Amino acid sequence: MAGLHLIEHPLIQHKISLLRDKNTGSKEFRELVSETAMLICYEATRDLPLKEVEIETPVAVAKTKIISGRKLAFVPVLRAGLGMIEGVTKLVPAAKIGHIGVFAKDNEHNTEKYYCKLPDDVSERDVIIIDPMLATGKTAVSAINEVKTFGVKHIKFMCIIASPQGIAAIEKAHPDVDIYCGVMDQGLNENNYIIPGFGDAGDRIFGTK
Numbered sequence: 495m496a497g498l499h500l501i502e503h504p505l506i507q508h509k510i511s512l513l514r515d516k517n518t519g520s521k522e523f524r525e526l527v528s529e530t531a532m533l534i535c536y537e538a539t540r541d542l543p544l545k546e547v548e549i550e551t552p553v554a555v556a557k558t559k560i561i562s563g564r565k566l567a568f569v570p571v572l573r574a575g576l577g578m579i580e581g582v583t584k585l586v587p588a589a590k591i592g593h594i595g596v597f598a599k600d601n602e603h604n605t606e607k608y609y610c611k612l613p614d615d616v617s618e619r620d621v622i623i624i625d626p627m628l629a630t631g632k633t634a635v636s637a638i639n640e641v642k643t644f645g646v647k648h649i650k651f652m653c654i655i656a657s658p659q660g661i662a663a664i665e666k667a668h669p670d671v672d673i674y675c676g677v678m679d680q681g682l683n684e685n686n687y688i689i690p691g692f693g694d695a696g697d698r699i700f701g702t703k
């Protein structure tokens with residue numbers, strides 16, 4: 495059984511407060527999404543396995559550790575997930591990147607996938623699916639379904655703000671998937687926006703409104 499990891503680090507909480515402010519413009523919003531993603535990713539990668547190696551320093555031979563084992567892939571959910579890529583790849587530059595486009599079709603549980611391109615070797619990688627907002631959870635559940643069809647065994651979901659409904663939806667459909675987020679908000683409004691949230695993440699990242 496996986497679980498929810500709320501990352502309550504002061505830097506993350508401070509940056510989320512700046513993201514929430516409706517007066518934060520697109521440039522700063524983009525930078526904050528990227529920085530917050532990097533900080534949450536630090537926790538989401540805490541369990542990466544290490545192996546001991548010997549490295550020659552200018553002074554002596556050091557027994558030291560490097561990351562070993564399965565490699566990582568990040569999969570942003572289009573389009574807002576793209577805003578988190580710069581931050582997470584700063585931490586894990588060797589990770590490959592896939593993309594998934596999914597939208598919620600109606601008020602039921604129907605979603606439609608309109609794009610999916612994953613690395614050829616994705617089944618040998620651990621995958622972290624990224625989206626700044628986990629709202630109803632429909633698109634997240636659908637993105638996880640899609641990644642699983644490629645034979646991926648280890649999947650994590652990373653977001654900045656989650657709703658209780660979104661967390662419950664992932665936990666019900668995919669109890670094996672760990673969720674990493676900065677804060678859980680109170681719920682959703684009638685348009686399925688997170689309350690208080692920070693509005694439409696895609697529009698604020700790309701300046702489309």
Ligand code: URA
Nearest residue numbers: 629687688693694695
């Ligand atoms: N997607 C967003 O960008 N914002 C929300 O509040 C919910 C979903």
